[in-house]
Amino acid sequence: MSDNFQIRAQDPDSEARRATLHTRRGPVETPVFMPVGTQAAVKTMTADEVRQTGSSIILANTYHLMLRPGVELISEAGGIHQFMNWNGPILTDSGGFQVFSLSSIRKVRETGVEFRSHHDGRKMELTPESAIDLQTGYQSDIMMPLDELAGFDTSRQAQRAAAERTIRWLDRTVAHFQSVKESTLTPGMLFGIAQGGFDTAFRSEQAKLTASRDVDGFSIGGLSVGETKAELFEMLDASLAGLPVQRPRYLMGVGSPEDLWEAVSRGVDMFDCVHPTRIARRGALFTRDGRVNITAARFRRVFEPFDEQCDCYMCQNFSAAYVHHLFRAGEMLAQRLASIHNLRFMHWITESMRQAISDGDFSRLRDEFLARYTRVDERVTQEQRERWRNSRDQKLRRAPR
Ligand SMILES: [Zn+2]
Numbered sequence: 001m002s003d004n005f006q007i008r009a010q011d012p013d014s015e016a017r018r019a020t021l022h023t024r025r026g027p028v029e030t031p032v033f034m035p036v037g038t039q040a041a042v043k044t045m046t047a048d049e050v051r052q053t054g055s056s057i058i059l060a061n062t063y064h065l066m067l068r069p070g071v072e073l074i075s076e077a078g079g080i081h082q083f084m085n086w087n088g089p090i091l092t093d094s095g096g097f098q099v100f101s102l103s104s105i106r107k108v109r110e111t112g113v114e115f116r117s118h119h120d121g122r123k124m125e126l127t128p129e130s131a132i133d134l135q136t137g138y139q140s141d142i143m144m145p146l147d148e149l150a151g152f153d154t155s156r157q158a159q160r161a162a163a164e165r166t167i168r169w170l171d172r173t174v175a176h177f178q179s180v181k182e183s184t185l186t187p188g189m190l191f192g193i194a195q196g197g198f199d200t201a202f203r204s205e206q207a208k209l210t211a212s213r214d215v216d217g218f219s220i221g222g223l224s225v226g227e228t229k230a231e232l233f234e235m236l237d238a239s240l241a242g243l244p245v246q247r248p249r250y251l252m253g254v255g256s257p258e259d260l261w262e263a264v265s266r267g268v269d270m271f272d273c274v275h276p277t278r279i280a281r282r283g284a285l286f287t288r289d290g291r292v293n294i295t296a297a298r299f300r301r302v303f304e305p306f307d308e309q310c311d312c313y314m315c316q317n318f319s320a321a322y323v324h325h326l327f328r329a330g331e332m333l334a335q336r337l338a339s340i341h342n343l344r345f346m347h348w349i350t351e352s353m354r355q356a357i358s359d360g361d362f363s364r365l366r367d368e369f370l371a372r373y374t375r376v377d378e379r380v381t382q383e384q385r386e387r388w389r390n391s392r393d394q395k396l397r398r399a400p401r
Contacts, residue, residue, distance in 0.1 A: 015267035054347030063098035071137035079139030092140035145173035159197025189216035207242025217248035280338035290374030299324035312344035
């Protein structure tokens with residue numbers, strides 16, 4: 001464990017805190033939102049554009065990169081930062097989540113998980129040790145251990161077994177990471193992932209076990225997998241109860257604007273989610289009043305910026321009518337501009353949070369934001385997620401085996 005996390009201010013009325021996470025590629029101010037660059041690119045954007053929205057750290061996916069272009073090629077390119085021309089810190093997942101959600105053929109054994117590539121059907125394996133070797137090969141700054149996921153719809157017994165295996169795998173990961181650290185001048189960080197399914201007492205217990213291991217921070221995993229928002233926050237509270245206050249806490253895969261406020265109130269520091277850029281590519285843009293679809297007919301003649309208060313590249317340079325036209329015409333520029341706007345919105349939120357925590361004003365700002373922001377109906381969100389999963393599964397089914 002290293003002394004890489006400094007808490008600078010604590011909100012008096014909630015668990016929200018402002019901190020600096022010192023990575024080997026520079027400091028990250030938290031609370032922070034991390035855009036997802038699945039295949040070493042935040043879809044449609046250059047690294048420079050991502051930086052200009054206010055991003056300080058991004059996420060890349062171990063699974064996708066190990067299949068294509070492969071860790072050898074990324075190492076040969078000088079690491080992922082050099083490959084994609086991003087010089088800030090990069091956090092990588094272990095690949096486990098994608099193996100469990102994308103790969104139709106997989107076998108979990110105590111040694112690791114065997115699966116077939118969804119591109120060409122190649123047989124591959126991920127073990128706690130190889131997940132660290134891959135992330136080391138990419139030159140990741142914050143690495144995740146291989147964990148086993150059990151879905152929301154699996155039995156309690158299966159959820160417990162997966163969480164227990166996650167701890168055993170974490171012990172192997174920590175041991176292997178130690179040997180990697182000894183041969184590296186400035187090693188990256190390793191987080192532990194607290195799982196525990198959907199039983200509050202078991203979740204707290206698993207968080208405590210994770211916290212007793214030699215890691216630099218903690219991820220809270222296995223959430224936002226089909227449960228309701230109320231269940232998500234109940235499980236988050238249970239995990240947080242078992243984690244030390246003075247270490248960074250990262251809530252994996254959660255990142256709608258309203259969730260950010262709720263989770264930061266509870267003491268979460270880091271987030272990643274594909275949601276802001278994924279919905280942007282369909283024309284759904286964030287505003288302080290909620291999500292708005294720029295393809296709606298009412299924007300046809302709006303020769304003003306989409307959001308007068310927004311300082312993003314899209315709002316500063318183009319009218320809503322122009323972006324509306326780009327979407328209607330199927331121009332690729334539409335997706336890029338919309339992604340820029342939504343990422344900027346996420347960073348505007350975390351910047352406002354950090355300032356408010358320093359000013360002792362966080363809770364008032366949170367209540368103000370949540371009162372004004374119209375949430376998308378939970379049923380609608382579930383339906384959208386379902387539609388997206390189906391279309392992805394269809395694509396995967398068409399992929400060669
Ligand atoms: Zn904007």
